[in-house]
Amino acid sequence: SIIRCGPSGGGGIEGCSSLDEVRTLSGSMSPALKSSPDLHPCQPGHKFRAALLRCRSPAAAAGILSFGNVLNYMDRYTVAGVLLDIQRHYGVSDSGIGLLQTVFICSFMVAAPIFGYLGDRFNRKVILSCGIFFWSIVTLSSSFISKEYYWLFVLSRGLVGIGESSYSSISPTIIGDLFTNNSRTMMLSVFYLAIPLGSGLGYILGASAKVAAGDWHWALRVSPLLGITAGTLILLFVPEPKRGIADQMGRIRTRTSWLCDMKALAKNRSYVFSSLASSAVSFATGAFGMWIPLYLARAQVVQKTAEACTKEICSSTDSLIFGVITCVTGLLGVVIGTERADPLVCAVSMLGSAIFICLIFVVAKKSIVGAYVCIFIGETLLFLNWAITADILMFVVIPTRRATAVAFQSFTSHLLGDAGSPYLIGLISDALQQSYTTSALWRFLSLGYALMLCPFIIVLGGMFFLATALFFLDDREKAEKQ
Numbered sequence: 192s193i194i195r196c197g198p199s200g201g202g203g204i205e206g207c208s209s210l211d212e213v214r215t216l217s218g219s220m221s222p223a224l225k226s227s228p229d230l231h232p233c234q235p236g237h238k239f240r241a242a243l244l245r246c247r248s249p250a251a252a253a254g255i256l257s258f259g260n261v262l263n264y265m266d267r268y269t270v271a272g273v274l275l276d277i278q279r280h281y282g283v284s285d286s287g288i289g290l291l292q293t294v295f296i297c298s299f300m301v302a303a304p305i306f307g308y309l310g311d312r313f314n315r316k317v318i319l320s321c322g323i324f325f326w327s328i329v330t331l332s333s334s335f336i337s338k339e340y341y342w343l344f345v346l347s348r349g350l351v352g353i354g355e356s357s358y359s360s361i362s363p364t365i366i367g368d369l370f371t372n373n374s375r376t377m378m379l380s381v382f383y384l385a386i387p388l389g390s391g392l393g394y395i396l397g398a399s400a401k402v403a404a405g406d407w408h409w410a411l412r413v414s415p416l417l418g419i420t421a422g423t424l425i426l427l428f429v430p431e432p433k434r435g436i437a438d439q440m441g442r443i444r445t446r447t448s449w450l451c452d453m454k455a456l457a458k459n460r461s462y463v464f465s466s467l468a469s470s471a472v473s474f475a476t477g478a479f480g481m482w483i484p485l486y487l488a489r490a491q492v493v494q495k496t497a498e499a500c501t502k503e504i505c506s507s508t509d510s511l512i513f514g515v516i517t518c519v520t521g522l523l524g525v526v527i528g529t530e531r532a533d534p535l536v537c538a539v540s541m542l543g544s545a546i547f548i549c550l551i552f553v554v555a556k557k558s559i560v561g562a563y564v565c566i567f568i569g570e571t572l573l574f575l576n577w578a579i580t581a582d583i584l585m586f587v588v589i590p591t592r593r594a595t596a597v598a599f600q601s602f603t604s605h606l607l608g609d610a611g612s613p614y615l616i617g618l619i620s621d622a623l624q625q626s627y628t629t630s631a632l633w634r635f636l637s638l639g640y641a642l643m644l645c646p647f648i649i650v651l652g653g654m655f656f657l658a659t660a661l662f663f664l665d666d667r668e669k670a671e672k673q
Contacts, residue, residue, distance in 0.1 A: 249369040252429045253378040256362045257385055259323055259421040263355045264389025265396060266330055266414040267295070270348070271480065272397020272510055276407035281341040291348050292481065292613055298352035300605035303360050307598020308449055310361035311591060316429045318357055319365075320422045326354025327418030334411035360598040367585045367593055368432040375585060380526070380578035387521020387574050390480060394514030452592040456599065461534075461587045461666040464659040466600045468537065469580050470607035471652025472573060475548070475645045477609020478616045479570075480517075482642060484509040487562060489635040490555045516567055524574030534583060534660035537576045541653035544572035545646040552639040573649070576656075583659065587666040589673050616641045 270277065270291060278288045309318055333347035363382060370378050400410040447455075456462055487509045492498065547569035554561035581597075588596040616638075623637035 249430075250378075252369060253366050253381065255421065255424045255429055256319075256366060257382045259319070259358060259418075259425060260362065260382055260385035261389040261392065262323070262414055262418050262421055263326075263358050264385055265393040266326065266351065266418065267355065268390045268393025268480065269397040269400075269410050269414060270393075272394045272514075273401050273407040273410045276401060277344075280407070281338050281344065283341055290345050293610070294345050294349040295352040296477075296605050296610040298349040299356045299359075300602045300610060302353045302356035303598040303601040303605075304595070305598075306357040306360040307595040310364060310594030310598070311452075314431055315361050315365055315594070316425055316431050319361055319429075320426045322354045322357030323418050323422040323425070325357075326351045327415040327422070329354065330411055330418075331415035334408045356601070359601055361594055363581055363585075363597050364590075364593045365429065365432065368590060369430075376578065376582045379581045379585070383577035383581055384521055386476075386577055387517050387524070387570070390476075391514040391517030391519075391521065394484075394510045394517070398511055398514075447591065449595070452595050453599075455592065456588070456596055459587055459666055460662040461659050462584060462596060462600070464655045464662070465534065465580055465583050466603045467607070468541070468576070468652045468655035468659065469600060469604040471541070471648050471655065472576055472580075473604040473608025474612045474648045475573060475652075478612040478642065478645055480609075481613035482616055482638060483566065484513045486635070486638050486642065487513070487555065487559060489631070489638065490562065491559060492631050493556060493635045494559070496559070512563065513566075516563065517570065520567055520570035521574045523571045524577070527571070527575050533579065534656045534663050537579050538653045538656035538660065540572040540575045541649050541656060544569045545649040545653070547572070548649065549643070549646045552643055555639065556635070583663065587663065587670050589670050612645075616644065619644070 274288060274291075277291075306318065306322075329347050329350045333344055333351075336344045336347065363379065366378050366382055367375060369375075396413060397407075397410040400413055401407045403409070491509075547565045551562050551565040551569065554565060584596055584600065585593065619641035620638045623640060624634060
């Protein structure tokens with residue numbers, strides 16, 4: 192297109208005119224500006240600014256935000272991919288190594304409501320960029336902590352949790368203000384694909400970087416570089432849309448207090464029940480992410496297809512396979528869940544997932560392949576819920592309190608879900624092992640019995656989604672009227 196400079200006017204870009212339409216910060220297209228004899232060629236700075244604004248499309252913004260979300264979860268699970276190496280390097284016990292996940296999740300969920308409050312009142316993309324820069328720098332720095340300062344390494348994971356919390360609490364609300372109806376469901380589905388995709392890539396990155404560099408520290412030096420890139424892209428290309436503009440609710444001008452927002456959310460039955468259901472999903476995924484690779488390794492020892500690890504570096508094959516399955520099932524689950532925001536779809540998928548997850552512990556003793564098939568189907572049905580749950584929230588909560596709603600839903604799901612589920616499963620498994628003679632078979636069975644708690648929690652989550660379906664239409668109508 193031909194870009195010319197001149198006096199600013201109307202809704203155009205100051206100092207520039209173009210024969211093509213120019214995309215504004217809100218994502219809408221401004222009318223094409225007519226050329227004029229008075230206009231003169233753009234200076235390089237004007238050309239760059241005009242080109243930059245053209246790239247700030249809603250689709251590009253959603254893609255960048257989704258990329259950042261992948262990095263968030265990839266960084267979180269990179270540590271899990273090299274957990275044994277970290278334990279050996281710092282010389283800590285199982286309970287000591289468990290502190291990494293506990294401290295991370297606790298700091299994450301405590302910071303979420305704070306960032307939700309800020310996200311409803313201040314510039315969201317600045318908060319996002321600062322958060323992603325912060326955790327990238329902390330993660331990179333943590334790779335240089337010497338073995339005498341394990342407490343500092345644990346503290347660094349807590350700081351990373353704070354940085355990642357800012358991203359998870361605020362970024363979905365920007366997508367919610369850029370799209371409506373089915374388009375929003377689709378874009379949120381892509382965004383929440385990052386949960387399983389990033390988690391799976393975290394396992395793969397951790398194991399691959401360790402093998403390639405011959406040093407586990409390099410597993411913590413890849414995602415920070417990508418994180419800094421994502422933060423820069425957010426600052427340059429992600430707009431700051433007016434809250435509620437996509438819902439044609441721009442007339443909402445009064446800012447309600449935080450206490451008023453919390454009271455409204457507590458009375459929103461669809462929000463409450465869908466948050467409890469999300470906690471059940473988080474409980475299961477948190478426990479699975481930590482224990483399933485170890486469970487499958489023990490299963491192969493029982494089947495005598497592998498030997499117990501006695502080497503300095505143990506095989507990471509199960510972690511790699513589990514990471515690939517998590518990526519693929521996450522993609523399938525999100526694609527299936529893009530049709531509409533229907534709590535009944537979530538309820539049915541949860542109940543189906545519980546059945547196949549139960550079958551994992553039935554077939555694992557005889558067939559690893561059969562266990563992987565059950566994991567594949569069970570995870571696909573489980574991951575179907577992420578995007579739909581987020582879209583339910585967008586329909587039943589008004590735009591001016593969405594960041595607060597997302598933040599407290601995140602807080603609840605972590606508090607009742609993956610903050611305690613990995614430790615609880617390990618505690619049950621240890622208690623069962625102490626009750627009987629320790630053997631390879633019983634170590635395998637005790638962990639399987641402990642993991643059997645997950646299907647029951649998933650069924651409970653399905654019941655919460657059924658309760659959400661009872662009130663969803665009424666709560667959606669109330670939000671539209673407001």
